[in-house]
Structure formats: structure tokens, C-alpha cells
Amino acid sequence: GASWKTGNSVELRASDQGEPLEDQSMYEQQPKLHSVVMGAQQQNTGNLQFMDTSAYDGRYSSTGQAGGNAFYPSEYSGNIGGNLSTNFEDEPPLLEELGIDFDKIKQKTLSVLNPLKKVTKEMIYSPGNDGEPVADSDMAGPILIALMLGGAMLLRGKVHFGYIYGVGLVGCGSLWLVMTLMSQKGLDIYQTSSILGYSLLPMVLLAFFSAFFTATGHVMTILTVVTVAWCTIRSSDMMVVAMDV
Amino acid sequence: MRRHQTHEQRQEPHEGFDNAMLHMAASSGAQFFDSGHRMLQDNVQQVVSMGLLRYYFSVDTSYVLNKLVLLLWPFSKKSFHREKEASSICGYMVPREDVNSPDLYIPSMAFVTYIVLCGLNQGWEHSFTPEVLGKTASSGLTVLVLEVLMLKLGFYLLEGPATSFLDFVSFSGYKYVGIVLSKLAYIFLGRSLYWLVWLYTGAAMSYFMLKTVSAGLLPPNAAGAPQRSQSKEYFVLGLAAMQLPVSWFMGL
Numbered sequence: 001g002a003s004w005k006t007g008n009s010v011e012l013r014a015s016d017q018g019e020p021l022e023d024q025s026m027y028e029q030q031p032k033l034h035s036v037v038m039g040a041q042q043q044n045t046g047n048l049q050f051m052d053t054s055a056y057d058g059r060y061s062s063t064g065q066a067g068g069n070a071f072y073p074s075e076y077s078g079n080i081g082g083n084l085s086t087n088f089e090d091e092p093p094l095l096e097e098l099g100i101d102f103d104k105i106k107q108k109t110l111s112v113l114n115p116l117k118k119v120t121k122e123m124i125y126s127p128g129n130d131g132e133p134v135a136d137s138d139m140a141g142p143i144l145i146a147l148m149l150g151g152a153m154l155l156r157g158k159v160h161f162g163y164i165y166g167v168g169l170v171g172c173g174s175l176w177l178v179m180t181l182m183s184q185k186g187l188d189i190y191q192t193s194s195i196l197g198y199s200l201l202p203m204v205l206l207a208f209f210s211a212f213f214t215a216t217g218h219v220m221t222i223l224t225v226v227t228v229a230w231c232t233i234r235s236s237d238m239m240v241v242a243m244d245v
Numbered sequence: 246m247r248r249h250q251t252h253e254q255r256q257e258p259h260e261g262f263d264n265a266m267l268h269m270a271a272s273s274g275a276q277f278f279d280s281g282h283r284m285l286q287d288n289v290q291q292v293v294s295m296g297l298l299r300y301y302f303s304v305d306t307s308y309v310l311n312k313l314v315l316l317l318w319p320f321s322k323k324s325f326h327r328e329k330e331a332s333s334i335c336g337y338m339v340p341r342e343d344v345n346s347p348d349l350y351i352p353s354m355a356f357v358t359y360i361v362l363c364g365l366n367q368g369w370e371h372s373f374t375p376e377v378l379g380k381t382a383s384s385g386l387t388v389l390v391l392e393v394l395m396l397k398l399g400f401y402l403l404e405g406p407a408t409s410f411l412d413f414v415s416f417s418g419y420k421y422v423g424i425v426l427s428k429l430a431y432i433f434l435g436r437s438l439y440w441l442v443w444l445y446t447g448a449a450m451s452y453f454m455l456k457t458v459s460a461g462l463l464p465p466n467a468a469g470a471p472q473r474s475q476s477k478e479y480f481v482l483g484l485a486a487m488q489l490p491v492s493w494f495m496g497l
Contacts, residue, residue, distance in 0.1 A: 163375040174357075181295070181302040182350075 098140075105141045112201050112234050119237040124195075135242040137190035142197020145204055152207035172196055185243050195242060199235035202227045293411065296334050301349035301411055303339045311344045312351055316422050317446065319453040325460040335409055345457070349411065352418020356385055359421050359495075362428050369432070385421075388495060392417040396458075399480050405462040416457065420450045420492050427492070447489040455485040 091097070108124075111117055124136055146168060150161040172193040180186040187195075206227040213220050315322060327345045330338045340348040363381045367373040396413040399405075423446030431439035459481045463474060 160375060167375065167378065178302070178353075181298050182304075 099138065100140045101138070104136065104138065108136075108138075108141060108198050109201060112198050115230055115234060119234075119241050121241055124238055124242050135187065135191040135195075137188060137194050139190065139194060139197070142194055142200070145197055145200050149200065149204045149207055152204055152211065155208070155211040168196075179239070179243070183243055187239070187243055191242060192239070195235055195238045199231045199238065202230045202234075297409065297411065298349070300334050300339060301347070301415065303341050304348050304350045305341050308341055308344065308348070309351060312340075312348070313422065315344060316351075316419055316453055317426075317449055319449055319456060322456075325456040327460070345460070347412050347415035347419075347457075349415050349418070352415050352421060355421035355425055356418060359385070359425050359428065362425060362432070366428065366432055385495065388491060389414065389417050392491070396484070399484070400462065403462065403474075403477050403480060405477070408461060412461065416454060419453065420488055421495075423447060423450050424492050424495050443493060444489075447492050450492065451485040451488045454488055455481055458484060 095102070111119060146164055147161075150159075150164050153160045153164075172189065175196065176187065176189045176192040179192060206223060209223070210220060325345050328338045328343045329336060330342075333339060337343070337346055340346040340350075360378055360381045364373060364378050367377050393410060393413045396416065397410060400408060423443075426446055427439055427443040430442035434442075459478065462477050462481060
């Protein structure tokens, strides 16, 4: 009731005097946000001023702002104006911001599945940060494929997610090291991981298929050899194209 | 509501002090970390840097083939001395141009092949767990470290020429070619042929080590005549003889 408002007005007076409110913790922001929802325009601007002049570095203030934005009803976003950079209407679409391009993912997946189709440059390259085409470092597809591999193993009763991550990480790291040491141009580690992740797809198919057969029969051995060769050929093709060798 | 207010008021006098100290601590912590990181990087760069590693990985197909043949039949080669070249990073010719030059490509590939083969072997015996890959890798690395330490100690005590420790790593890794072959023989051809292949590849590796390390330890002096030193030769002989039991131990 009354004591609540007194507490808030004490802080407002400090901000009106223009002192930077460095000593406010995240905990103390919460009563102010309540006051935004219940309160008048004046309190609103006061709180915004507080958030702007806080002396945290960029990381903390953005968390504060994100948390703050979550509490603000949408009609207040007009008042935020030029002070905060994350205006709700101007944000790019979520998928573009995350870097997930479903078309590209589908294209790469199909190119791995079809061992006869030649890998072209435009399948792997996508516009990089400075506009020039750079080898794709999309990780959404590979992570999905790794999870599917773990899921396929679950069908056989083996919970091997940790091993997939571990061996995958060691494999990607060592292959990146070898590629960097042996070539002039070299690849980014994310680019190598992306290529290796996509070429893991035939293994996922093999894993799903092997749920129905024993692992060491003749059929499975031949299938395994074929699958490993398939994975290797596709990943080598993609790496050769990506490194422009 | 009153609890909120009193808590706020209790916290207010301490907050400014804590946050200012936090910032100072964070920035000085970052400074310490940076300087420590730079010092570590400078010291490590002297021993193993990307430029030096690139030297050991600059191989091509013909080098790899010739070196593999040399590892399995070293008996007919005359000279194991490395050719010098002043412009390269370690004073010798790159592996691409000189078959006697050690490289790291063959040892690392042979080691990984060996790990994969161990996993495959266990899979065929229905006793595969993914941990065998890690275990094999760790035991291989332990043996490598011990061997490199021994070589380093030997070179230091016998006052051999300054050799980069990556040379020792590569010498120690060459035996995996023989181990891979022995393991393949074990998997596909049975135990008796395994002993035979192990014996032969072990002997070939021993001879190869003998010749290469003595070429490294006793470089021909300025007059071109080879030096002779009894202690050095004993050391090299002992090293070569050690290849056999080590490769047996690893190939189990």
C-alpha cells in the first residue's frame, strides 16, 4: 500500500537528480516493473532512464532489457523509442536471426543422400558476414542428425548420446586440425563440423535399419562398409568444394 | 510489500561498494588472464607452433608410399641422413622432398587406424563398448609420452644435436604401421600368422629406428665422415630392441 509507493518514490527522486543508479541490483528492478504495470507515464520514463544509465556492461544491460521487455505490455513499446535498440516490430524474423535456412538444410540433406549427384559450390556456400560467399557453418542440421542417430540407437536399447557427442567432438576437432595443417586455405571448425554432421546422415539410416538385424551378420557387414564409404565420399566431396582446392 | 521495502533499504548502502569492487576485480582478473595467456602462448610457440606442425604435415602421396615401403623394408636403403635446407623452419628439407625426413601424418593416421581397428575387433567379438576407443587412445598416448621422454633423456645425456621433440613423436609413432598390420593379421589370419607378422614388422621397425636415430644422433661431421661413439650406439641398439616388446604390448 502506502509503504510500497514510498519506497518507489525514493528511488525515483534519485533518478530525477540524474545520478547514475549503479547500485541497483536486478532484485530491486522487480518492484519498479510492478510499478510500470500499475503506474503512470512518469514512473515509466523514470524506470527507462534507470535502465539506460545503468553502469553494467553490454551483457548485463541486455539481459535487463530483455527481462524488462518481457514485462512491458506492447503498448509501451512506442514509448521506448530510440532508447532501447530491440524494438519489437523491427526485429528480423526468428529463423533468419537464428541462421536456420530450411531450404538450404533440405538441399544439403538431399545432396548427401544422393551419392551420384555432384556437389556444387552454391550448395555449400552461403553469403557470409561481409557479403561474400563463405562455406556454410549451419549447425542446426548436424545437431538434428546427431540426435536422430542417438534416437536410432535407442531403438536397440543403447543410450549412447554422450558417446556420440564425445567422439563427434574429438573427430571434428582432429579433422579440423589436419585440414588446417595440410592445406593453404583451411576450414573454420564450424564449417568442418557442419560438413561432417551432414555426412553422418547415411549412418543414421544404417542405424535405423540395423534395429531389425543383428549387428555382425554378413548383410550388416557389407551394408556397413557401403555406408561408411558413402559417408566418406560425400564428406570428402563437400570438403574439397568448401576448401576450393 | 513491507518486506520488499525493508530489504531494499537494507541492501542500498552496500550495493554501490560491492558493484564498484566487482568491476575492478573483473577488469584486473581479465588483465591477469590476458598476460598469463600471452606468456603461455609465447613459451608454447617455441616448442610446438602451427608453422612447425605444418612442416611435419607437408606430405604428398608419393612420400607416403615411399615411407611406408621404407618402414616395412628398410634393409636395402643405403643412407638415412636427412638433407639440409637452410630456408625451412627446422633446417631440414620438408618431408615432401626427402624420404628420410620424419613426418607426423603417417604416425597420426596409423594411430587412428589402430584405434578404429581395436574397436572393430571388439565389435566382431561382441564385446564392444565405446569406452575401448578412449582407453586405447589413452594407453597409446601414455606409451608415446614415455618413449618421447626416454628419447629426449637419451639425446640430452649423450649430447646429441638439438632435435625438436616432434621428431621423437614421429619416430615413436612409426611403429603403429607395423602394429596395424599385425592386428589385421590377427583379425583375419589367426594367431600364428599374427606372431609371424609381428616378428617381421617389429624387426623391420627396429632396424628402421636403429638407422634413423643413429643418423640423427651421429650426424656426419664437417668432413663428411660418419662419427662413431660407443655409448651412442648402445643407446640406439637398446632403443631399437625395445620396439619389439612395445609393439607387442600395444598390439594385444
